[in-house]
Structure formats: structure tokens, C-alpha cells
Amino acid sequence: MSGRRRIAIVGAGIGAQHLDALLLLQDRWQVRVICDKDETRARALAARAPGAEVAGSLEAVLARDDVDLVDICLPPALHVPAVRAALQSGKDVVCEKPLAGSIAEVDGIAALAEKTGRVVCPVYQYRFGNGLRKLWRLIEAGVPGRPLVATVETHWDRGPAYYRVPWRGRKETELGGALVSHAIHAHDLLTEVLGPVRRVQAAIATRVNCIETEDCAAACLEMADGTLVTLSVTLGSAEEITRLRFCFAHLTVESALHPYRPASDPWRFVPRDPETAAEVKTLLQDFHPGPEGFEGLFTELAVSLETGEEPPVTLADARRSIELATALYYAAATREAVELPLRPSHPAYGGWLRWLPA
Numbered sequence: 001m002s003g004r005r006r007i008a009i010v011g012a013g014i015g016a017q018h019l020d021a022l023l024l025l026q027d028r029w030q031v032r033v034i035c036d037k038d039e040t041r042a043r044a045l046a047a048r049a050p051g052a053e054v055a056g057s058l059e060a061v062l063a064r065d066d067v068d069l070v071d072i073c074l075p076p077a078l079h080v081p082a083v084r085a086a087l088q089s090g091k092d093v094v095c096e097k098p099l100a101g102s103i104a105e106v107d108g109i110a111a112l113a114e115k116t117g118r119v120v121c122p123v124y125q126y127r128f129g130n131g132l133r134k135l136w137r138l139i140e141a142g143v144p145g146r147p148l149v150a151t152v153e154t155h156w157d158r159g160p161a162y163y164r165v166p167w168r169g170r171k172e173t174e175l176g177g178a179l180v181s182h183a184i185h186a187h188d189l190l191t192e193v194l195g196p197v198r199r200v201q202a203a204i205a206t207r208v209n210c211i212e213t214e215d216c217a218a219a220c221l222e223m224a225d226g227t228l229v230t231l232s233v234t235l236g237s238a239e240e241i242t243r244l245r246f247c248f249a250h251l252t253v254e255s256a257l258h259p260y261r262p263a264s265d266p267w268r269f270v271p272r273d274p275e276t277a278a279e280v281k282t283l284l285q286d287f288h289p290g291p292e293g294f295e296g297l298f299t300e301l302a303v304s305l306e307t308g309e310e311p312p313v314t315l316a317d318a319r320r321s322i323e324l325a326t327a328l329y330y331a332a333a334t335r336e337a338v339e340l341p342l343r344p345s346h347p348a349y350g351g352w353l354r355w356l357p358a
């Protein structure tokens with residue numbers, strides 16, 4: 001199929017930011033429907049999207065034959081049934097994080113996508129940033145050398161006003177806390193750069209808010225290539241930052257500190273020797289920035305749907321992210337080191353909820 005893709009945004013919270021990006025890309029995307037069970041919210045968003053209609057339920061969206069792709073921005077526990085229903089209706093899918101509450105569910109979605117021949121693009125929009133693109137350019141040229149250690153800090157600030165939304169802070173509806181709702185993006189960036197995780201040790205705690213789910217976490221990871229990593233997560237930081245710091249053999253790399261756009265510029269590339277400094281300078285001197293965040297994701301998704309190539313974020317990417325979350329929760333619950341990959345025989349393959357603290 002060529003021409004503009006017709007998209008329905010389902011869920012008018014973060015869906016508003018998806019819309020902002022889609023409105024910048026009107027040569028590729030046409031927003032046909034804004035759906036929310038809260039009709040006032042849906043109407044307010046639809047007023048910003050030329051020609052968009054309003055729907056009050058996912059079923060009403062799926063019954064339409066003028067929608068090619070359903071963009072699921074619903075609360076976490078609704079993702080899996082919504083993705084499955086959309087695939088069964090013959091629609092392509094974009095789905096907010098976390099895609100699912102278990103590796104088993106991600107595998108089930110992958111099987112259904114294969115059977116229906118439709119595309120699922122999980123949302124990890126933090127990947128689309130020009131600082132990170134510079135690091136990729138250096139990695140592809142072999143400049144940084146062997147990764148040694150890395151740290152990832154997700155230090156955000158969430159208080160009672162945030163948790164007034166009923167689905168947040170509850171295991172059954174949020175499916176977890178800061179690990180799957182907030183730090184999931186930075187942890188995805190880590191594994192995107194460093195590859196598979198071999199072993200995980202972790203601790204989680206609820207120390208900031210009066211909620212069921214964790215709002216602090218610390219973890220120690222050993223990557224498959226031997227790189228040692230520490231993760232630090234809190235929702236009680238006065239100053240919000242997300243920071244990834246990689247020490248490679250020839251280059252130390254530090255992300256931007258912006259909490260919600262750590263992959264954007266400015267990144268710091270600090271060479272350990274003059275040769276590396278010269279290579280970094282040469283490789284980055286003609287760098288051209290590309291679209292970032294949701295705009296980057298929807299730009300690349302439109303191209304991949306046109307060409308039939310893989311979407312910019314794949315189900316395999318979401319599986320890796322959900323597998324890491326599973327391992328972190330299971331390690332925290334058992335206070336034991338967890339070895340990856342997690343096979344279907346693993347006790348937490350079917351989900352981590354029962355392993356969360358009561």
C-alpha cells in the first residue's frame with residue numbers, strides 16, 4: 001500500500017504527544033480517529049487534528065475500514081487485549097510501553113502478528129535522538145573499542161498528583177512501577193547499545209510515594225560481552241535526569257541529562273587518546289540531525305510500512321525489554337542472581353506480578 005496511512009489514536013493522554021508528531025508528518029499520516037472512553041478528552045484532541053472523527057471505544061475503531069493502523073495509548077493492563085484485537089481486525093499496530101506484562105504475552109503477540117501478516121511497532125521513542133545517532137556512527141566505525149562499564153540513572157520526580165490517576169501505582173493496572181513505567185526507556189537504550197544481558201541482581205522498594213508498585217530500584221548487570229553495568233532508579237529526585245554513561249576502551253560517552261530526551265544532543269564524547277580524538281572529530285564533522293522522539297519513530301515507521309522492511313522498533317526489541325524487566329523483578333523477589341535468556345520453563349516467563357512484594 002502507498003500513500004498516507006490512516007491512523008486511529010486510542011487513548012488521549014500520551015496520545016496527545018503522538019498526535020503532535022503525526023501533525024508534523026501529514027504527508028505520510030492521516031489521523032482519522034481519536035478514541036477515548038472519556039469523550040471530552042477525545043473531542044479536545046480531535047479538535048487539533050484536521051478531519052479526525054471521535055470514537056468512544058476500541059471496538060468502534062476496529063469496525064471501521066478507513067483505519068489502517070491503531071495506535072494504542074491505553075493504560076498498561078489494556079495493551080495486550082487491545083493489540084490482539086487490532087491484529088485480529090487486520091490492522092497494523094503501534095503500542096505504548098510496556099507492551100505486555102510477560103514474555104509469554106509478547107511471544108503470543110508475535111505469533112499472532114505472524115499469522116495475520118500485520119506489523120506491531122512497540123513505542124520506544126527515546127531511541128530517536130541525535131546524540132545517540134552520533135554514538136552509533138562512532139560504533140559502526142569501531143572507534144569506541146570494547147565497552148568496560150556503564151551506568152544508567154533514571155532519577156525522576158513523581159508525587160501524589162501523578163498517582164491520582166487510578167490505574168497508576170497499582171500492580172494490576174500499571175503492571176509494575178518505575179522499572180516498567182519510567183526506567184524502561186533508558187534500560188532499552190542500554191541494551192540497544194550494549195546488546196544482551198547475561199546476569200542480573202536487583203533490589204526494588206517503594207520509598208517515595210504511598211503506592212503498591214516500586215518507585216526505587218538498584219541493579220547490577222553483567223552483559224553477554226562482559227560489560228558491567230549499574231542501574232539506579234528513583235521517582236524521588238528533586239532534579240530530574242536520565243543519564244547513560246559508557247566507558248569504552250578508547251572513549252567515555254555521556255548522554256544528555258534531559259529526563260525524557262536523553263538520546264538528544266548534547267552528548268559528550270571524551271577520548272582517551274589523541275588518535276581517538278581525531279577519529280571522533282572526522283566522523284562527526286558532517287553529522288546531519290534527523291527527526292527525534294515520536295516524530296522520529298513515526299517517520300521511520302511510515303518508511304518501513306511503505307518498503308515492507310521491519311518497523312523501527314520490533315517485537316524482538318520489546319521482548320528484550322520485557323525480558324530484562326522480568327529478570328529484574330524476579331531477582332529482586334528471590335534476592336538471587338538471574339541468568340538470561342529466560343526460557344519458557346522459567347518461573348516468571350508467564351509474568352512477574354506474582355513475584356512483586358505484597
Ligand SMILES: NC(=O)c1ccc[n+]([C@@H]2O[C@H](COP(=O)([O-])OP(=O)(O)OC[C@H]3O[C@@H](n4cnc5c(N)ncnc54)[C@H](O)[C@@H]3O)[C@@H](O)[C@H]2O)c1
Nearest residue numbers: 011012013014036037038041058073074075076096097098
Ligand atoms: N512513551 C512515553 O514516553 C510514555 C509517556 C507517558 C505514558 N506512556 C504510556 O502510555 C500509556 C497511557 O499513559 P497515559 O499517561 O497517557 O495515561 P492516561 O490515563 O493519561 O491516558 C489514558 C487514556 O485512556 C483512556 N482509556 C482508558 N480505558 C479506555 C478504554 N477501555 N477505551 C478507550 N479509552 C480508554 C482514558 O480515558 C485516558 O484518557 C501507558 O501505558 C503509559 O505507560 C508512555
